[in-house]
Amino acid sequence: MRASVSERQVDVAIIGAGPAGLTAAYLLTKAGLTVTVIEKDARYVGGISRTVEHQGFRFDIGGHRFFSKSKEVVDLWNEILPDDFIVRPRMSRIYYEGKFYSYPLRAFEALRNLGLIRSGLCMASYLRWKAFPKKDTRSFEDWTINQFGKKLFSIFFKTYTEKVWGMACSDISADWAAQRIKGLSLGKAVLDGFRRSLGLNKKPNDGMETKTLLESFRYPRKGPGMMWEAARDHVVAGGNQVLMGHALKQLSHDAEGWRVSATNDEGERIIRARHVISSAPIRELLGRIHPLPETLPQARDLKYRDFLTVALMIRSPDLFPDNWIYIHDSKVKVGRIQNFRSWSPEMVPDEELACVGLEYFCFEGDGLWSSSDEELIALATREMATLGLCDPATVEGGAVVRQEKAYPVYDDCYAANVAAIRDELETAYPTLHLVGRNGMHRYNNQDHAMMTAMLTVRNILADNRAFDIWAVNEDAEYHEAGDEGAQATIGMPQNAELSEDQRVALDSVRTVPRPLKAA
Ligand SMILES: Cc1cc2nc3c(=O)[nH]c(=O)nc-3n(C[C@H](O)[C@H](O)[C@H](O)COP(=O)(O)OP(=O)(O)OC[C@H]3O[C@@H](n4cnc5c(N)ncnc54)[C@H](O)[C@@H]3O)c2cc1C
Numbered sequence: 001m002r003a004s005v006s007e008r009q010v011d012v013a014i015i016g017a018g019p020a021g022l023t024a025a026y027l028l029t030k031a032g033l034t035v036t037v038i039e040k041d042a043r044y045v046g047g048i049s050r051t052v053e054h055q056g057f058r059f060d061i062g063g064h065r066f067f068s069k070s071k072e073v074v075d076l077w078n079e080i081l082p083d084d085f086i087v088r089p090r091m092s093r094i095y096y097e098g099k100f101y102s103y104p105l106r107a108f109e110a111l112r113n114l115g116l117i118r119s120g121l122c123m124a125s126y127l128r129w130k131a132f133p134k135k136d137t138r139s140f141e142d143w144t145i146n147q148f149g150k151k152l153f154s155i156f157f158k159t160y161t162e163k164v165w166g167m168a169c170s171d172i173s174a175d176w177a178a179q180r181i182k183g184l185s186l187g188k189a190v191l192d193g194f195r196r197s198l199g200l201n202k203k204p205n206d207g208m209e210t211k212t213l214l215e216s217f218r219y220p221r222k223g224p225g226m227m228w229e230a231a232r233d234h235v236v237a238g239g240n241q242v243l244m245g246h247a248l249k250q251l252s253h254d255a256e257g258w259r260v261s262a263t264n265d266e267g268e269r270i271i272r273a274r275h276v277i278s279s280a281p282i283r284e285l286l287g288r289i290h291p292l293p294e295t296l297p298q299a300r301d302l303k304y305r306d307f308l309t310v311a312l313m314i315r316s317p318d319l320f321p322d323n324w325i326y327i328h329d330s331k332v333k334v335g336r337i338q339n340f341r342s343w344s345p346e347m348v349p350d351e352e353l354a355c356v357g358l359e360y361f362c363f364e365g366d367g368l369w370s371s372s373d374e375e376l377i378a379l380a381t382r383e384m385a386t387l388g389l390c391d392p393a394t395v396e397g398g399a400v401v402r403q404e405k406a407y408p409v410y411d412d413c414y415a416a417n418v419a420a421i422r423d424e425l426e427t428a429y430p431t432l433h434l435v436g437r438n439g440m441h442r443y444n445n446q447d448h449a450m451m452t453a454m455l456t457v458r459n460i461l462a463d464n465r466a467f468d469i470w471a472v473n474e475d476a477e478y479h480e481a482g483d484e485g486a487q488a489t490i491g492m493p494q495n496a497e498l499s500e501d502q503r504v505a506l507d508s509v510r511t512v513p514r515p516l517k518a519a
Helices: 017-028 071-080 105-115 116-131 141-146 150-164 174-180 186-197 210-214 225-239 282-288 297-298 372-387 412-428 446-462 469-480 500-507
Strands: 005-016 036-037 051-054 057-060 085-090 092-098 100-104 216-220 240-243 247-254 257-264 267-278 305-316 324-325 336-339 353-362 395-408 433-436
Touching: 005 017, 005 116, 005 257, 017 036, 017 071, 017 225, 017 267, 017 446, 036 225, 036 267, 051 395, 057 305, 057 353, 057 395, 071 225, 071 446, 092 150, 105 116, 105 150, 116 141, 116 150, 141 150, 141 174, 150 353, 174 267, 216 225, 225 240, 247 282, 267 446, 282 297, 282 412, 297 412, 305 372, 324 353, 372 395, 412 433, 433 446, 446 469
Parallel strands: 005 036, 005 267, 036 240, 092 324, 267 433
Antiparallel strands: 051 057, 085 216, 092 100, 247 257, 257 267, 305 353, 305 395, 324 336, 336 353
16 A cells, blocks of 8 residues: 655644744744644653653653743743642752762761761871872862862762763863862861851751752643643644654755655655754754755764663652652662652552652663663662662562653764854755754753744744854853853844843753863
């Protein structure tokens, strides 16, 4: 039987139904434009911010807090999902050899948990490195050892950092450590401990930062996917299409505009559009543009870190009250453990069961990634026992969620590669708009991915690329250095206004470690 081909003409074709793609689709629908979204996942919208369901249990990929400095983003969240946000307390600690440690670390609590001998060794190591610090602090390892001593570094920094980033701490550049761990000084913490012993500091010493305990975040009661399902429903109710299970096959431009072809099991869809918005990873997109762009080799050089969660259902009360715990233990491969009921009670349908998600950071195709679901569930069960967190006999079920390209990698060449790709595409195709996290190869949260889509919609409605969504990262660093006004900061043309609110949102970029350049 011949596969069918159908064709539709719209104003805007959107690749990907994650936060960026659906934000664009939602706003364009509201503005009265015709839109078709293609999404390669057959079942879920939301991309990395989706919520996966397994026999009534719900998991999200990494735990998604809804927090934004931008009122505009928060207003949009409230508009899309007016009745379903809950406010949750935030709690997360480090778990090491059977004990919980506050995060950020509190020196006295840490030393007490470590016991007398190991604490003595930590203090001796701290004093040794304070007296004779490494002179040339080029790496994360050098910087952290100078700050805390080698013993504390190996317990609290080395294992977790190496699990997450897949790089040795000696290969990560020191500037990231300085940014990431600033304000955390053993000296200050010791002083604080003395003040507390003398009764001069009345703040509770309960193993949690008081501030952390008070911190809370908003969360859709059924997980982040709920937000993106609601956005999709608005788009469809507005007469537009979200085609599930449709992966981009080819993208080309001619005198009539864009021709986007997408395939699923049943055949091929052709979408004709004036504009295309892409939130697909740049590496994938460039291989689909016809004729192939000259910067395809640069796109192929972009790298990603992948991620998988093994959810376990355990016959037990919740194992800990935290939303998640960091695992600083080299005996196990797991990096973090989520506690889904702490995110929302509605994530776990059975009150008799606890549901945790063991998170493994990996590379697509490596040993972990290619293990079968059964092997991964068995590994997670073994590691829970090794950590002393549960008896394997109480594990009643499990599910595996793989997330390819969870983190765009910032290596030495990524910035030049992205700049070259952007340059070629913007010159050749002014109506092709790259948005979002992997769509722009930027390590950004949902709110930032959404903001790039919001500004792109404005550019499309104005038929003018007035908002430069690409100037964000470089200028965010510039801005953090405490420099001038909004227009210069985000490289806007003189006639385009960026509100304070948009500027703050665009500036909220997370820092990631950079590898040391070869000497
Ligand atoms: C572990 C982890 C924890 C996080 N925690 C938070 C948090 O607490 N708060 C927060 O705000 N953010 C968090 N984030 C970031 C957040 O997940 C992303 O910023 C957000 O999902 C990016 O949205 P996006 O639309 O740009 O991309 P994505 O979410 O990647 O969506 C892209 C969509 O495009 C689809 N697609 C890709 N290629 C194609 C193709 N060829 N054809 C058709 N469709 C395609 C994908 O299937 C996907 O649905 C976290 C991320 C990770 C990895």
